[in-house]
Amino acid sequence: MNNQRIDRLPYFLLFVLVVLSTFGLAVLWEHWLEPYILHLLGKEAEEGHEKWRYVITTTSFVMLSLIFPFWLAMNKEKSRMTMSEELTQSERRWRFALDGAGDGVWDWNPQTDEATFSKNWNAILGYEENEFPGTGSAVFGAIHPDDLEYVQQGIQDYMYKGVGTSYSAEFRMQTKNGDWKWVSARGKVVVRDADNNPVRMIGTHSDISDRKQSEQQIQIAATAFESQQGMMITDAEIRILQVNSAFCEMSGYSAEEVIGNTPRMFQSGRHDAAFYKKMWNDINNDGSWHGEIWDKHKDGEVYPKLLTISAVTNDEGEISHFVGVHTDITERKEAEEKIEHLAFYDQLTGLPNRTLLMDRLDLLIAAGKRHNQYNAILMIDLDHFKNLNDTRGHDIGDELLAQVAKRLKSSTRAVDTVARLGGDEFVILLAELPPEQMKAANVTEVLTEKVLNALGQNYTLHGFSHHSTASIGISLFDGETISAETLLKQADLAMYKSKSAGRNRISFYDPEMQASVHERVALETALRSAFDNEEYVLHYQPQVSLLDGRLIGVEALLRWNRPGHGLVSPDQFIPVLEETGLITDVSYWVLQESCKCLKRWHDSGFDHLRMAINISPVQFKNKNFLAIIEKMLQEVEVSPSHVELEITEGTVMDDPQYAESLLNDLHNLGLEIAIDDFGTGYSSLSSLMDLPFDTLKIDRAFIKGLPENKESASFCEAIIALAKALKLQTVAEGVEEVSQLQFLNRIGCTIMQGFYFSKPFPSQEIEKMLFDGVRLSVSDRRADFLEHQE
Numbered sequence: 001m002n003n004q005r006i007d008r009l010p011y012f013l014l015f016v017l018v019v020l021s022t023f024g025l026a027v028l029w030e031h032w033l034e035p036y037i038l039h040l041l042g043k044e045a046e047e048g049h050e051k052w053r054y055v056i057t058t059t060s061f062v063m064l065s066l067i068f069p070f071w072l073a074m075n076k077e078k079s080r081m082t083m084s085e086e087l088t089q090s091e092r093r094w095r096f097a098l099d100g101a102g103d104g105v106w107d108w109n110p111q112t113d114e115a116t117f118s119k120n121w122n123a124i125l126g127y128e129e130n131e132f133p134g135t136g137s138a139v140f141g142a143i144h145p146d147d148l149e150y151v152q153q154g155i156q157d158y159m160y161k162g163v164g165t166s167y168s169a170e171f172r173m174q175t176k177n178g179d180w181k182w183v184s185a186r187g188k189v190v191v192r193d194a195d196n197n198p199v200r201m202i203g204t205h206s207d208i209s210d211r212k213q214s215e216q217q218i219q220i221a222a223t224a225f226e227s228q229q230g231m232m233i234t235d236a237e238i239r240i241l242q243v244n245s246a247f248c249e250m251s252g253y254s255a256e257e258v259i260g261n262t263p264r265m266f267q268s269g270r271h272d273a274a275f276y277k278k279m280w281n282d283i284n285n286d287g288s289w290h291g292e293i294w295d296k297h298k299d300g301e302v303y304p305k306l307l308t309i310s311a312v313t314n315d316e317g318e319i320s321h322f323v324g325v326h327t328d329i330t331e332r333k334e335a336e337e338k339i340e341h342l343a344f345y346d347q348l349t350g351l352p353n354r355t356l357l358m359d360r361l362d363l364l365i366a367a368g369k370r371h372n373q374y375n376a377i378l379m380i381d382l383d384h385f386k387n388l389n390d391t392r393g394h395d396i397g398d399e400l401l402a403q404v405a406k407r408l409k410s411s412t413r414a415v416d417t418v419a420r421l422g423g424d425e426f427v428i429l430l431a432e433l434p435p436e437q438m439k440a441a442n443v444t445e446v447l448t449e450k451v452l453n454a455l456g457q458n459y460t461l462h463g464f465s466h467h468s469t470a471s472i473g474i475s476l477f478d479g480e481t482i483s484a485e486t487l488l489k490q491a492d493l494a495m496y497k498s499k500s501a502g503r504n505r506i507s508f509y510d511p512e513m514q515a516s517v518h519e520r521v522a523l524e525t526a527l528r529s530a531f532d533n534e535e536y537v538l539h540y541q542p543q544v545s546l547l548d549g550r551l552i553g554v555e556a557l558l559r560w561n562r563p564g565h566g567l568v569s570p571d572q573f574i575p576v577l578e579e580t581g582l583i584t585d586v587s588y589w590v591l592q593e594s595c596k597c598l599k600r601w602h603d604s605g606f607d608h609l610r611m612a613i614n615i616s617p618v619q620f621k622n623k624n625f626l627a628i629i630e631k632m633l634q635e636v637e638v639s640p641s642h643v644e645l646e647i648t649e650g651t652v653m654d655d656p657q658y659a660e661s662l663l664n665d666l667h668n669l670g671l672e673i674a675i676d677d678f679g680t681g682y683s684s685l686s687s688l689m690d691l692p693f694d695t696l697k698i699d700r701a702f703i704k705g706l707p708e709n710k711e712s713a714s715f716c717e718a719i720i721a722l723a724k725a726l727k728l729q730t731v732a733e734g735v736e737e738v739s740q741l742q743f744l745n746r747i748g749c750t751i752m753q754g755f756y757f758s759k760p761f762p763s764q765e766i767e768k769m770l771f772d773g774v775r776l777s778v779s780d781r782r783a784d785f786l787e788h789q790e
Contacts, residue, residue: 103204104121104205108139115138140152147172166186167188170183170184182212185204186204233322242259247326253298271293283309291307295326307324310325348398350405354419354422360429361488367431368478372478373434374433374434380426380451381470383470387618392461403459415431416430417429427491435478437476456470464655471496472505473492473498490509523573531586535562536561539556540766541555544776545751551775552609553612555613558574602642617654641671645666664692674697677697693728698733706740706743707739735753735755740754
């Protein structure tokens with residue numbers, strides 16, 4: 001508004017001048033022209049001068065009133081035309097200059113939304129001249145949706161809020177073919193109406209897509225330089241010019257500490273001159289090098305990295321810079337080592353596993369051929385390890401295996417290899433033995449005895465003492481052609497020979513072992529199907545009272561009716577059942593079947609009978625054994641007081657604390673407890689007094705020599721005296737002679753069992769004996785009973 005008032009001032013001054021001039025003419029007319037004219041005209045004119053005076057004055061004012069606006073309008077039009085022509089010329093020169101610079105021009109009326117666009121403006125978006133719609137709305141419709149709000153707000157702030165002296169923005173517009181181009185827009189309002197609203201706005205668009213792409217590439221390069229990978233730039237003389245923060249973090253140095261130095265400051269000492277010479281030869285010949293290298297951290301620690309060095313050349317093809325990309329691969333190396341350890345080492349013991357063992361065994365075989373020397377392989381198996389696992393749990397078993405591994409390592413030489421095959425099986429490779437067979441065998445035996453003694457020492461497992469032994473098999477080999485698998489099999493055969501011989505010993509491989517091994521494999525295979533094929537049967541051996549000769553109980557004995565072989569001796573198959581773990585299912589079947597038989601006999605009127613059932617060490621050490629017994633008693637509904645569980649002395653002494661707890665629980669169920677094979681386990685008297693036994697069974701080994709063997713006779717007398725003191729019943733096993741019977745009767749034994757009275761029979765035969773009332777009552781032995789009764 002102020003500018004418009006200033007523009008109208010000259011016209012106002014001109015109007016005042018005209019008014020003043022008119023007033024002056026009127027004064028001049030009245031005081032000079034009018035008298036002079038009247039004088040010339042004479043008296044007649046004077047008479048009508050009043051009339052003429054009015055006419056002339058009125059006419060002068062009218063003429064002046066008409067002439068002035070016309071002159072004013074003509075003047076204004078001329079001025080407008082001059083200004084328009086000058087503006088047109090200026091705009092043409094402006095458009096010409098912008099077109100020459102590649103910018104596009106736009107002219108927009110915000111009131112009507114009409115717009116015009118130059119040829120270059122259309123070309124920027126891929127349109128022909130005048131092809132783009134001539135409205136501002138079309139422009140806004142072509143702006144990228146993510147940029148539209150920002151553009152509109154900027155224009156509104158400039159046009160109506162006075163933000164800035166001109167408008168400028170950078171945004172994306174869609175081209176004719178659907179692509180997006182970055183443009184830089186600049187504009188200015190050149191005309192406003194009386195209310196200061198914009199009427200005309202003129203501006204330009206510049207294509208800045210290339211600039212934006214360059215900026216993006218620069219940003220990407222800057223981001224890449226400050227990426228997680230260490231970056232180093234050197235000049236052609238290999239002086240460090242720049243490093244990024246990742247490199248500084250990786251090396252421990254600050255940028256100021258390394259710039260100006262050479263990469264030699266990071267050398268670890270792990271690579272020789274030949275390594276670096278080859279590296280730089282590759283860079284000079286191929287323009288780059290890629291590989292693993294060890295560098296030294298500022299704190300002195302050496303670490304691995306993956307390094308890529310690229311040569312940068314100038315326009316003349318000369319190397320101007322080197323760019324190094326450094327990646328710390330410490331974690332990757334650790335992961336590779338862990339993977340390798342998982343692949344080749346046992347996780348529990350840290351010893352080589354089977355894969356690495358076989359590799360080293362192959363190398364040892366090859367070395368034996370080259371140097372004509374002997375080597376040996378030792379197969380080691382822990383005795384009764386499964387019992388420990390079943391009773392104490394796998395964590396205790398794992399602890400034992402870990403301690404065994406340490407003892408094996410400490411008992412062998414540096415050139416030897418100790419490995420774990422799995423479970424409780426270990427292997428030792430003895431290398432560099434003497435070239436003579438006998439000397440090699442002697443050295444091997446000495447080294448193996450050292451290992452055996454180490455493994456036979458007591459272990460402390462989670463606070464309790466445990467005794468364990470091992471069985472070891474040895475296969476000695478020289479440079480003759482033989483496979484690693486064959487050597488393992490030979491050592492395994494020798495190890496089983498040690499077990500068969502009583503365990504806790506060593507055995508050398510003998511080719512004759514092969515036949516017995518084949519027999520054992522066949523036996524084990526047959527046993528695995530025997531249970532499903534119902535080949536197991538129970539026989540019962542009577543137990544007779546020496547007081548009245550009456551049959552008072554039976555012992556359930558497992559038999560295997562092997563097809564094609566008949567009844568197999570328990571000594572042949574029960575140890576195999578225990579070693580393979582098959583004893584668990586078989587033992588539970590024995591419990592059920594024998595108690596069902598006892599229940600049937602009780603229901604038939606023989607309710608005085610008791611059933612003695614052998615419990616295997618594996619079964620006894622099973623943590624679920626008590627629950628199994630409770631379930632069996634509920635299912636069969638037999639009287640617990642007539643069921644006697646026979647536990648061997650050795651089983652009890654393996655873990656007295658566990659045995660005491662379990663035996664008390666079993667006794668609380670109402671079961672009778674007998675200690676079997678008494679005299680073979682060297683139990684202490686205090687141990688017996690703490691355990692809830694009801695019966696002592698004298699082992700047949702002591703009965704066999706009666707009455708001639710004085711030691712056996714004394715031992716039996718001591719046992720029976722001990723049993724009387726502890727108020728226990730005594731059962732003599734394996735009684736086969738009348739002299740044995742008479743001696744046992746005389747020293748106060750209460751119950752006998754053996755072939756003298758009856759061998760084991762199926763349940764039907766026992767029932768017949770019960771119904772027939774068979775007793776130990778032959779006439780020539782009655783005196784023995786009478787004597788005992790007295």
